[in-house]
Amino acid sequence: MSKGKLAKLYTITTAAVLATSLIMPVAPETAHADRGVVDLWKAIKPLTTIASAMNTGAHPDDEHSSMLAYLSLGKGVDTSSVIANRGEGGQNEIGSELGNALGIIRTRELQEASKITNIHLENLSEKIDDPIFDFGFSKSPDETLQKWGEDVAYEKLIRRIRTLRPDVVIPAFLNEPSTHGHHRAINVITVRAFKDAADPNVFPQHAKEGLAPWQVKKLYLPAKEKDYSVKVPVGDYDEIYGASYVQLGEESRFMHKSQGMGRHYDEGPSFNYYKLDQSIVETKDKEADFFTGIAYSFDDLAKEVARQSGGEKVAGELKKLQKDAAEVIAAYPSFASVAKEAHEMLADVEKATAVVEASSLPTDTKTDLRHRLGVKKSQLNKASAEALSLVTKVKPETTELVAGQTTKVTVTAYNGGQAKVGKINLALNVPKGWQAKPQSPTSFSSLGYNQTVKTTFDVTVPSDAALFQPYAAFAITADVSYSFAGSTAISHVTPADAIAVLPSFSMVLSPNATVLNTQKPEEPIPVKVTVKNYNPGAAKTTITLDVPKGWSVEPQAAPLAFEAKGETKSVAFTVKADASVQPNKYTVTAVASGNGKESRHGAQVIRYPHIGTTYFVQPATLAIQAFDLKVPEGLKVGYVSSGFDNIDQYLSQLGVNVTNLSAKDIESGDLDQYDTIVLGIRAYGFRPELIPSNARLLKYVENGGNLVVQYHKPEDKWKPELAPYPIKIGAPLIQWRVTDEKSKVTVLAPDHALFHSPNKITEEDWDNWIQDRSAYNPSEWGKEYTELISNGDEGEKEFTGTYLTAKYGKGTYTYSSLVWYREIPSLVPGAIRLFVNMISPQQ
Template identity: 70%
Template sequence: MIKGGVQLSGKSKSSPKFVSMMTSVAIAGSMLLPAIASPAYAERGVVDLWKSIKPLATIASAMNTGAHPDDEHSAVLAYLSLGKGVNTFSVIANRGEGGQNEIGSELGNPLGIIRTRELQEASKITNVTLGMLSEQINDPIFDFGFSKSVEETLQHWGESFAYERLIRKIREDRPDVIIPSFLNEDSTHGHHRTINVLTVRAYKDAADPNVFPEQLKNGLQPWQVKKLYLPADAKKYNVMVPVGDYDNIYGASYVQLGEESRFMHKSQGMGRVVDEGPSGNYYTLESSTVKSNDKEASFFDGIAFTFADLAKEVETKGKDNKITKDLQLLQKDSEEVIKAYPNFTEVAREVHEMKKDVQNALADVKSSSLDQAVKDDLLYRLNVKDAQLNKASMEATSLVVKVKPDTGELVAGQTAKVVVSAFNGGDVDLRSIQLNLNVPQGWEAKAAGPVSFDSIGKNQTVSVTYNVTVPKDAAEFKPYAAPNLTADVTYKAFDTSSTVRAVPQNAVAVLPAYAMSLSPSATVFNTLKSDEAIPVKVTVRNYTPGASKASISLNLPEGWTAEPSVEEVSFASKGETKSVSFTVKGSSNVATGKYSITAVAKNENVQSNEGVQVISYPHIGTTYLIQPAELKIQAFDLAVPQNLKVGYVSSGFDNIDEYLRQVGVNVVKLDDKAIQFGDLSQYDTIVLGIRAYAFRPELIPSNQRLLDYVKNGGNLVVQYHKPEDKWKPELAPYPIKIGEPLIKWRVTDENSKVTMLAPDHPIFNYPNKITNADWDSWIQDRSAYNPAQWGEEYTKMISNGDPGEQEFTGTFLSAPYGKGVYTYSSIVWYREIPNLVPGSIRMFVNMISQKQSESN
């Protein structure tokens, strides 16, 4: 959780047992999203206290690298961070924009935002500092979809670009041990393989000053990781991590804690229930700068793990005995902190004693005669410890800090009130309290009262209200940027100062004065019916404070018209929405191609042409994506039979039905009652959405009803499934077995050659004549989870494969069954159709028109 909105680098919660918080001072190099509030839970104090003091006795660090959110080795991260107190980093390449979505229809950047927030929440649970190589929306390190090779991945990302980001993270975080999540194997996702290749290279290159020397000019120093480990198995390994060990303070094993974090990846269906009992994760030592044995007790054999170990290393340098004594004292301090647990006041006393000694050690190291590289290492580790002590002090003193704006939705030029408060819930008197609000450059923050206080006693609160003015040219909200409002609360306990950095409970966003959404947001202009108008509804949300007025108009392609040309809207208050309707007509001769219509809102002060997509789920809170208020149009010829009625069984992962309605198909979404008891014969076609058998529990027991529907003359279209989606070959009228491993049964090159094996089949001829051109301009993939075996009754519609690989012929199968037709397709329609790929829409219309083709 976020206690009082305190921004911490890796702690949260997912269930009452595992409540935690984010870190008090961000260590250099961490890239986090704005924190989102979690509810308070009853069981938290002593567990949070333990989480904050456990790292104080450990000076070692480890980094786990992965490609996508949910790639992290969660159980090992929990073991290292929560179990051993290791300073633990998770570095992920991209935001997962190319993945699937099991909780909604968001894809692309909106899905990337969801998955990033899920990753942040997961990282809090394991108390891990999260780093992202992808730094902004549409970053070059983008999840462009499934890849089978390192070469293709680096071609998209830019090899030097991605590698510079990884080297920079290593030099910022200075891990002792680094562990890529995957091996470079042919059966592995190309993105996973790429992170392995880059991590293995970076193990040495991060220490080479000639690699990206510009980083050194900007203050970073080369860093030699001491050990590189790769994933292994029980047959051959160097170290086994006992993730099944049960920790009685957390009331769970590290596997269970890791899975607790994985449950946050809800959009990917992650997380599993694990029983108690011994288990281990295995790793091989790929490279090392220290002497190692064949079998090791831990990743840190031969590496300084405690202050005592560090003192021995410094002692061997033979240059400064004072530093050795400082480190030995810190070893004693850390032991005293742990010994004082769970007495909050005594822990606070020992924490502040240790903090004083850390400050002394920092001063001594700076003035010492040690080699510069040794000094840099000591200063980094001591500064990490100082930040951890700030967090431990906050927990031990039971200090609750909050930053509460009167609104989290701002517009440029607005003034808002922000209250910064500090509550003392413990028995330690806190003195010399300073409440400072930090705002971006160009913003103004004026305190309406005193910001300094002599003391806060038990159960007392001090606060200050700031009047914050957003400049007229303020940058709009960016979902991957650091919070734009933070507060630094400084206080003294036991005569030693400590600082807590806090953030608001929810994201504070600068949004357009008027946010517009166009309905539809993407549509087809049918050149066979060029005289038909496009109805466009513009919904406008007022984000300006109070009442306002605006005129709404459309920017149109040349020669197009809209009626009316402009509409006026009036708002009584902030947050109110109004809708206006336009009738848009194309020019006299609209050519095949892409077109765009954008909405504009104007008044005497501002002009807006953007929309705000609010992304909100209980497990990640609310965030925003600002993008152009645009209607994308694809013009092409499309024949659609009249009076075609389709029943659509949605799995919740696609919105193909919406696009079918736009082109004139009568589509009815079928609920569970309709599937189990309704009259299915009224539908010319029934379509099952992707993976529907997994997410519509009524389908398996109703499958015979669907097959009878086909046998009696219906047309059933089934989109792709995974074997784990409860798919069984006998669900189809003639068996269809999906190929495994799934990673090998897909076509990832959207430009790969497609051969139509049955060009005379009705699917390729009615009502639209399909040609080779209809396979052009596809995006991301061709197909996923292709069948490996199928009954001879099916007609193989296409042959297609990635270049240099054997082609699949089970991607698109269709067979007569009784009086009807059954079609199974692994083509990724759910990506192509919302992106208005003409050939995909023409073929889908043909698929759902097979009943009509019989009479034509």
């Protein structure tokens, strides 16, 4: 069969695979041979070029996915994505996780997205609560860099550039006022880094670490069709992948499910446009691609090296690698032939590296060649495993470990190809202080078709092992080395899911945050501690609560016995505050103790089909905010959740009778039984029964009900006429929000009941808000509404439509863009008082 016919056959098959993958979640850690010839092509295409590119962004999902797919999958360019933070300050469209838990989800989504486009991923944020944190929307790059620590962020970016040594750098966004401050900040430091990464006087400590300066060749900025230097044909259709690069890019974007990313695109021409901003090579107004004027192939590199003193012999070796790469490509799609050619190229890379080291070339040139040959060696290792259909795995007995535990981890190598490999060695990599002892031989003379070799290791976790960090590299990995056709390759293997060291007894307090009403300090706080045993077998512990001085807790201790790992038990405590408790923040901590050990942590399991399983280990605490609060007796509220907030849970803790309304309740239930009905943020976009039932909601108001609607985006199917009097949401959305949580709030209707009943609202109630004031404010509204407040960011026109209320018939309709979903879980006293007033029917 001809290659053309093969390509057509692969196209049909792959198109079916892609069509499915755009709908179904992509499982983590796909096995090597799952996509056969497609994965083989993905592995060998990078051998044809020595070019490299870097895309920088602020948050997970900022990457230019189509362009990255074109460069990496289409051209074989060594492509990297450098993302600043973990997206902790964003919203969540698949669950109620916010803050660090959301950051963990978005990081895993980004990792899976990067696998699809075959790019190298780096984050500037390196740990939980890193200074480079997503603190929410910002309108200013200066504010962003001030909060991140400009030197901290800049040093990390320069370090990534000097480590990865990209020829071309492309920030994902422009530095313009209509853009998120985080996006602008990354643009600012990326543009500045073009020169500074090459300056040895900028962060000179890098040189002491062996990290040499690096001069990027070109820097491009996003542009439009009317003014560009390069247009990237992302709409080109690749027969082998069975999709265009736009479609491949969107396949990766579908991984960002928590942000609602991913779209379906039809086939056809389309382009991304970029404008050259800085360059050290000669350029033209219009360029064929990013790499015009830059060495792209081994032959190009050989010409540059040959012009330098001592470079002729090295140039000869580079030309040989050009020939090798061409032979690898020509051998496709024969797996055995590709494997033979790839291993011959691998041997030549080793030889070229030795020749470079022995040459008299300038130090900078040798450093560059050493890096590029190292990248090529890594690519050839991957190409070898694909071509030989060598499937390597590291399989732990359990992914959930505790300090001091010994477990078993098995490393396997399976040969699914027709070529026999030899000198197989299975090595397990564990952190410093851990022990890994093989229980059987780790070396094997040969491995033929359909054969498997394996070694099981006894792995001992030290008693002082650190608890799991979700942003750290895998704790346990494996390296499988083997020989074929005269050279040795290494397959680096990671487990399918993270192997985590967890607390021996993981504790979760319910509630984990609550209000102590200082008007009723004698009221007890019920606390349930749910304990999960992560020890490998039966275990005993005693649970106590560490409470503030002067507070009491009953019982004082609760012993627990577990028969097996994974067993969960709960104990109930009653906490009482000191009678003279003052308004303040307090913390209650759960403690599990026994056998001379103590645990004060819990492990939140984060599990979704598209990202697998990971964990957020954090202190097992209950946050208590004490302040004065009045809640009407018997207040009955119907809550319509979009799934993006948990305000209903906090209202229940306050003594409000809350019912979560189902679709049936909304469509045909008795709405008049509720004093108030609350719609969660963006509910019209995610509760399909709401729009058809909107007339019922308005009738409920007309009959005397109190309807509270939290903010929406236009894409949430919001239409002005959904409100009893029209409300139009401002656009572009980026300009209709208040990001300064400390911004001054002016009450426009000080006599309105919402500021007096049942709680008297004062200026202090606008203090200590977090992250934002409001989002997606209305730009137009009916004259029937009372404008309750005005508020805006410094130097900007204040919004007066943030908090609107109106009488409609016998009832009240209130629309609010204040970010209640962030403030109330953070126990902001003023926000809670205001919300209680808003859901309390006013006379």
